[in-house]
Amino acid sequence: xxxxxxxxxxxxxxxxxxxxxxxxxxxxxxxxxxxxxxxxxxxxxxxxxxxxxxxxxxxxxxxxxxxxxxxxxxxxxxxxxxxxxxxxxxxxxxxxxxxxxxxxxxxxxxxxxxxxxxxxxxxxxxxxxxxxxxxxxxxxxxxxxxxxxxxxxxxxxxxxxxxxxxxxxxxxxxxxxxxxxxxxxxxxxxxxxxxxxxxxxxxxxxxxxxxxxxxxxxxxxxxxxxxxxxxxxxxxxxxxxxxxxxxxxxxxxxxxxxxxxxxxxxxxxxxxxxxxxxxxxxxxxxxxxxxxxxxxxxxxxxxxxxxxxxxxxxxxxxxxxxxxx
Numbered sequence: 311x312x313x314x315x316x317x318x319x320x321x322x323x324x325x326x327x328x329x330x331x332x333x334x335x336x337x338x339x340x341x342x343x344x345x346x347x348x349x350x351x352x353x354x355x356x357x358x359x360x361x362x363x364x365x366x367x368x369x370x371x372x373x374x375x376x377x378x379x380x381x382x383x384x385x386x387x388x389x390x391x392x393x394x395x396x397x398x399x400x401x402x403x404x405x406x407x408x409x410x411x412x413x414x415x416x417x418x419x420x421x422x423x424x425x426x427x428x429x430x431x432x433x434x435x436x437x438x439x440x441x442x443x444x445x446x447x448x449x450x451x452x453x454x455x456x457x458x459x460x461x462x463x464x465x466x467x468x469x470x471x472x473x474x475x476x477x478x479x480x481x482x483x484x485x486x487x488x489x490x491x492x493x494x495x496x497x498x499x500x501x502x503x504x505x506x507x508x509x510x511x512x513x514x515x516x517x518x519x520x521x522x523x524x525x526x527x528x529x530x531x532x533x534x535x536x537x538x539x540x541x542x543x544x545x546x547x548x549x550x551x552x553x554x555x556x557x558x559x560x561x562x563x564x565x566x567x568x569x570x571x572x573x574x575x576x577x578x579x580x581x582x583x584x585x586x587x588x589x590x591x592x593x594x595x596x597x598x599x600x601x602x603x604x605x606x607x608x609x610x611x612x613x614x615x616x617x618x619x620x621x622x623x624x625x626x627x628x629x630x631x632x633x634x635x
Contacts, residue, residue, distance in 0.1 A: 340382045342370040342401030350495045351397065353415035360410075363396035364389070370401030385431045397461070404467060405431030408492070409438065411445040412459030418504050419448070420496065421625045422461045424489065426512025426537075427471045429464055438462055440611035444509075447613070447622045456626065465492055469513060477585060479516055486520035493521075493529050507532040507625045508557075511610060512569070515541055516586060522553040532624050534560035535597070536610045536617070537569045540586025548587025550596040560624060560632075561590040561597035562617055564605035591635070600624075601633040 346366045351359040371386035386401055388394075395410040414420070421444060425437045441462040448458040466485030469475035496506065508530050510518035518533055519541030525533075533553075535541065538561060542548025550559040563570060574589040588595045603609075603616035610617040616633065623631045 339403065340379045340401075341373045341377050342386075342405075343373065344402070345398065345400040345406075351499060353499050356395075356410075356415055356499070359397060360395045363399040364392065364394060367394075367396065367399050367401065370399075374401075381432055385434060389431075389434075398465070401431065403430075405434070405464075406466070407431060407434055407462070407464045409441070409462045410459060411441055411462070412449075413457060414459045414461070414499060417457050417459035417500060419452070419456060419458045419507075419625050419627065420461065420500060420504055421448070421458075421507045421509055421621075422463050422493070422496070424463055424508060424510040424514035424517055425468060426514045427469050427476050429468045434464060436608070437464060440511075443611045443613050443618060444621060444625070447618055448625060451622060452626060458625070461496070463489070463492060465489060466517060476513060479520060479586070482513070482516040482520045485517045486524075489517060489521040490524040493525060497529055502528065505531045505625070505627055507534065509534050509536065509621060509625075510538070511536045512538065512607065515539070515590070519553055522555040522557070526556055530555070530557045531627070532558045532560060532629075534562070534600075534621060534624055535590050536562055536602070536621075537564070537567045537607050538586075538590045539569055539572055540574050540588060541590060541595075542587035549594070550590075558629070559597045560600055561595065562600050562602035562610070562620070562635075563591045564602040564607070564609055564617065566604055566606040566609070567602075568607055598632070599635045601635050 343366060346362045348359060348362060367386050368390035371383050371390055374383035374386055389396060389399065389407060397408040397410055400406040423441050429437050441460045445460040452458050465488050467481060469481045475481055508518050515535035515538035522533060540548055553559060574587065590597055591599050600620045601616045605612055605615055605617060609615060612618060620632045
């Protein structure tokens with residue numbers, strides 16, 4: 311009886327998402343230049359890469375201003391600041407950005423953040439704030455001689471929070487090859503020795519799960535899913551073991567996160583597979599579940615939070631110090 315109720319609840323949830331208007335769907339496209347075509351960066355060419363993408367962001371800001379879109383113009387202008395370190399920038403549509411915090415070329419520990427729904431250039435500030443909070447703590451607590459960097463990877467078109475796309479793997483399936491390619495480029499920059507941790511929030515955890523089979527331990531050491539709706543489709547690919555990676559799999563959910571109330575199932579709805587299967591913090595999933603505290607869905611990187619403390623430990627490789635639920 312309970313199982314049928316949960317399936318029905320998920321169907322109602324998704325049906326509502328299909329019928330409700332998508333926030334911002336009618337927003338006109340803002341003109342922007344195409345991305346700069348560059349060869350994959352190396353440690354020696356990072357500064358030139360950063361400068362080229364900043365210049366492109368500056369062009370995008372001017373085009374958005376001429377178009378009358380002050381919000382986008384301001385966001386692009388901020389990205390063009392000389393202090394920003396952009397590994398990629400595409401101002402078209404909702405926008406794509408990859409930004410580095412820290413000295414990537416000499417980092418011993420690198421964290422890559424993968425965002426969830428409704429993240430684009432217009433809302434990039436909140437995603438960057440999470441990356442900045444992590445970088446600040448890493449800088450403060452890293453052992454002497456350990457150098458760190460954080461990469462905010464907005465490298466895919468995220469789904470809107472309201473709509474069918476956020477309840478299927480379609481966007482994640484398209485994003486996964488891009489994430490694998492980026493990690494390969496990142497490894498080419500930093501070399502084989504530094505640790506790489508993937509920290510994946512909300513729908514971003516679905517992206518990381520789809521990418522995981524192509525990321526062995528030589529590429530990524532740890533994958534942490536935060537506030538995750540699930541990682542599979544109910545077809546056997548919704549456990550940590552099914553991700554087919556030698557990386558350690560971590561999971562956390564704050565006590566105030568609404569994702570807890572989302573049915574962790576996968577059903578067929580109007581010919582579309584909807585939902586992501588097993589709850590990643592459940593014993594059935596098989597992840598290393600760590601303490602996240604009382605925070606809500608957007609609080610995993612809040613300064614002073616248990617989740618940020620534990621994420622810092624994971625990135626630094628201090629896995630024995632991670633507090634577990």
